[in-house]
Amino acid sequence: MDEGLVSVDKFSGGSRVYFLTHLHQDHTRGLGAAGGWRHGPLYCSPVTARLLPTRFPGVDASLLRPIAPGDSVSLSLSSPASGRLISLHVTAIPALHCPGSLMYLFRGDLGCKLYTGDFRWELGCEEARSAKKALLDALAGDSVDVLYMDNTFCHPSLNFPPRPVVAEQIVNVIQAHPDHEVIIGVDTLGKEDLLLHISRALQTKIWVWPQRLLTVHLLGIDDNHEIFTTQTSLTRVRAVPRYSLTVGNLEALNTVCPTIGIMPSGIPWLLKSGEGKTRSSGESPAKSIRRRGPGWGVGTIEMDYDPSSPPKLFEKDSYTLPYSDHACFPELEDLVQTVRPSTVVGIVSSSFYNLNPRLHFSHLCGDEVCAGKTPAENSGHTRSLASRSRPSSSKTPRRRRIKISSSTLYRSKAIMQRKGACGARITEPEEPISVA
Numbered sequence: 227m228d229e230g231l232v233s234v235d236k237f238s239g240g241s242r243v244y245f246l247t248h249l250h251q252d253h254t255r256g257l258g259a260a261g262g263w264r265h266g267p268l269y270c271s272p273v274t275a276r277l278l279p280t281r282f283p284g285v286d287a288s289l290l291r292p293i294a295p296g297d298s299v300s301l302s303l304s305s306p307a308s309g310r311l312i313s314l315h316v317t318a319i320p321a322l323h324c325p326g327s328l329m330y331l332f333r334g335d336l337g338c339k340l341y342t343g344d345f346r347w348e349l350g351c352e353e354a355r356s357a358k359k360a361l362l363d364a365l366a367g368d369s370v371d372v373l374y375m376d377n378t379f380c381h382p383s384l385n386f387p388p389r390p391v392v393a394e395q396i397v398n399v400i401q402a403h404p405d406h407e408v409i410i411g412v413d414t415l416g417k418e419d420l421l422l423h424i425s426r427a428l429q430t431k432i433w434v435w436p437q438r439l440l441t442v443h444l445l446g447i448d449d450n451h452e453i454f455t456t457q458t459s460l461t462r463v464r465a466v467p468r469y470s471l472t473v474g475n476l477e478a479l480n481t482v483c484p485t486i487g488i489m490p491s492g493i494p495w496l497l498k499s500g501e502g503k504t505r506s507s508g509e510s511p512a513k514s515i516r517r518r519g520p521g522w523g524v525g526t527i528e529m530d531y532d533p534s535s536p537p538k539l540f541e542k543d544s545y546t547l548p549y550s551d552h553a554c555f556p557e558l559e560d561l562v563q564t565v566r567p568s569t570v571v572g573i574v575s576s577s578f579y580n581l582n583p584r585l586h587f588s589h590l591c592g593d594e595v596c597a598g599k600t601p602a603e604n605s606g607h608t609r610s611l612a613s614r615s616r617p618s619s620s621k622t623p624r625r626r627r628i629k630i631s632s633s634t635l636y637r638s639k640a641i642m643q644r645k646g647a648c649g650a651r652i653t654e655p656e657e658p659i660s661v662a
């Protein structure tokens with residue numbers, strides 16, 4: 227391994243070249259460095275390059291290297307360790323997580339490595355299907371040595387409906403409250419499609435805060451200013467920063483006028499149920515995760531979502547629906563089956579959803595899957611997505627007890643924890659993720 231060459235979503239310096247998957251806060255640490263960031267060429271999508279100066283005005287714009295989804299770039303980097311030239315061929319793959327989000331496939335002298343960043347490839351989704359095809363085309367028969375994967379929801383109990391299905395349910399919730407103000411918690415980027423769907427379905431404008439409006443316009447959405455507004459008097463539906471959608475704020479708003487909150491996210495879908503409701507390990511699908519951790523006590527968190535039933539209140543005056551921009555477990559499994567890497571590494575290392583993909587997918591990784599096969603059989607290029615069958619060893623993985631802490635998720639503990647660490651210097655030896 228050769229150190230000091232390539233960093234992905236890690237901007238503390240020390241590399242020859244940098245790659246940014248998308249503009250969420252937990253992937254951009256270091257870009258706001260005092261005095262401006264100027265460590266080296268920075269590759270990102272054209273959309274990200276357009277938005278980046280508004281978020282990080284100190285980044286030297288001459289260092290930005292936009293790379294469109296599906297495009298590739300060849301690099302020759304001088305190794306600081308050996309002085310030799312290292313050749314890299316990098317392909318950008320749509321991640322379908324938020325506007326401008328990319329995966330990166332690295333091939334060449336450092337081996338074959340895929341860094342997904344945050345991604346959501348819904349099964350059966352045409353966009354995801356073509357993104358997967360782009361990935362397989364870019365692999366050109368290579369096998370992935372290391373898959374760095376979005377492990378935010380890497381547990382068999384986490385299975386989210388497609389985003390369009392949940393979007394419709396959110397519309398239904400709003401329609402069921404015709405006399406209420408509605409506030410929807412969103413990040414600084416992402417879920418634009420959801421807001422557009424709500425606007426069109428209900429024929430209403432959506433209030434957003436000024437920075438969010440700027441982002442929307444930089445994305446080229448709503449050029450005619452027909453959908454988004456910063457005037458509260460024009461609509462009862464408001465998209466607010468996720469951190470501001472709290473129980474306390476909802477209570478305060480309800481002293482003025484009836485208001486409901488909606489949190490479109492996979493994270494709050496892990497609901498805390500009462501003590502003594504742990505389900506037996508024989509139940510299917512898996513729905514219970516024992517929770518045990520310092521300061522959190524012992525209990526059970528439980529996913530409590532039935533897509534065929536009307537959404538239930540999560541807390542007083544608030545609904546949570548699993549509109550997730552992160553892949554759920556079957557989608558993660560599908561990706562691992564698609565690329566069949568030698569090893570898989572989670573990119574989220576400090577979240578309390580820190581769920582090690584190796585626990586669940588080692589049977590799909592090269593060491594086991596490829597054993598006894600010929601090199602030709604191991605070739606990814608000739609694989610057909612449609613015809614690939616699940617190996618007999620890919621039954622539901624053995625249930626494990628996972629150290630996971632959770633509480634009132636509307637208070638954003640999960641989100642705050644998740645900001646702990648993302649990114650990798652892909653030339654560094656990966657460290658195992660701790661799972662109790």
Ligand SMILES: [Zn+2]
Pocket residue numbers: 248250323324344
């Ligand atoms: Zn993200």
